[in-house]
Amino acid sequence: MEWPRHIPTLTDGVITLRALEPSDIDDVLETAADPASEAFTTVPSPYTRQDAVEFVETNAAKVWPGFEVAITDSDDRLVGTCGLRIRDEDSGVTEVGYMVAPRARGQGIATRATRLLVDYSWTIGAARVALDAFAGNAASRAVALRCGFVEEGTLRSAHLGNGDIRHDVVVHGILRTDTDPPTTAG
Numbered sequence: 508m509e510w511p512r513h514i515p516t517l518t519d520g521v522i523t524l525r526a527l528e529p530s531d532i533d534d535v536l537e538t539a540a541d542p543a544s545e546a547f548t549t550v551p552s553p554y555t556r557q558d559a560v561e562f563v564e565t566n567a568a569k570v571w572p573g574f575e576v577a578i579t580d581s582d583d584r585l586v587g588t589c590g591l592r593i594r595d596e597d598s599g600v601t602e603v604g605y606m607v608a609p610r611a612r613g614q615g616i617a618t619r620a621t622r623l624l625v626d627y628s629w630t631i632g633a634a635r636v637a638l639d640a641f642a643g644n645a646a647s648r649a650v651a652l653r654c655g656f657v658e659e660g661t662l663r664s665a666h667l668g669n670g671d672i673r674h675d676v677v678v679h680g681i682l683r684t685d686t687d688p689p690t691t692a693g
């Protein structure tokens with residue numbers, strides 16, 4: 508894989524993925540300090556404004572071993588965040604993750620962002636993209652299937668989440684050879 512040296516800007520004409528900026532902090536806070544985000548991701552809980560400040564400062568320019576970016580609407584307002592990480596460099600495997608602001612859910616934003624990151628993964632030479640979701644996270648599992656990922660199995664009690672709750676983890680994968688033409692074309 509040819510991992511980027513700078514955070515890429517990606518768009519499908521409706522949403523844009525771009526580097527995080529200090530002006531995003533309040534919207535990052537709104538996105539992460541939410542019961543679903545705290546239940547279904549690894550964000551700190553309770554999530555504070557200082558957590559949002561540190562998230563933006565840490566990730567504004569970081570690309571290795573992965574990057575976190577803002578998902579923005581046509582007004583350049585943050586409607587979520589998503590990330591692409593190296594899962595296994597030698598094997599060409601990346602991993603996607605995402606979180607959408609409560610006010611913007613149910614509009615296909617996570618689906619669009621995931622498709623952009625999957626197609627980007629192919630451009631940098633990845634052969635497989637992985638997506639893990641807690642078994643109880645129906646919305647995230649729906650996003651994975653909508654983007655063409657295959658549900659490949661369940662790791663029982665594999666993650667200790669916020670609130671000391673154990674989660675089964677459903678693993679999904681999509682292969683470069685699964686998507687022809689690219690997912691954003693359809």
Ligand SMILES: CC(C)(COP(=O)(O)OP(=O)(O)OC[C@H]1O[C@@H](n2cnc3c(N)ncnc32)[C@H](O)[C@@H]1OP(=O)(O)O)[C@@H](O)C(=O)NCCC(=O)NCCS
Nearest residue numbers: 543544547606607612613614615616617618645646647649
């Ligand atoms: C998961 C999440 C990112 C989805 O974002 P979104 O932009 O609303 O997702 P989309 O609109 O692209 O797609 C949501 C899909 O889930 C479905 N969905 C939503 N709630 C659902 C539920 N309770 N049961 C079943 N399906 C559900 C929607 O119908 C839609 O699928 P469809 O278009 O095939 O009908 C958002 O709910 C979120 O931020 N949750 C908290 C953080 C999180 O869970 N991150 C993922 C960790 S793996």
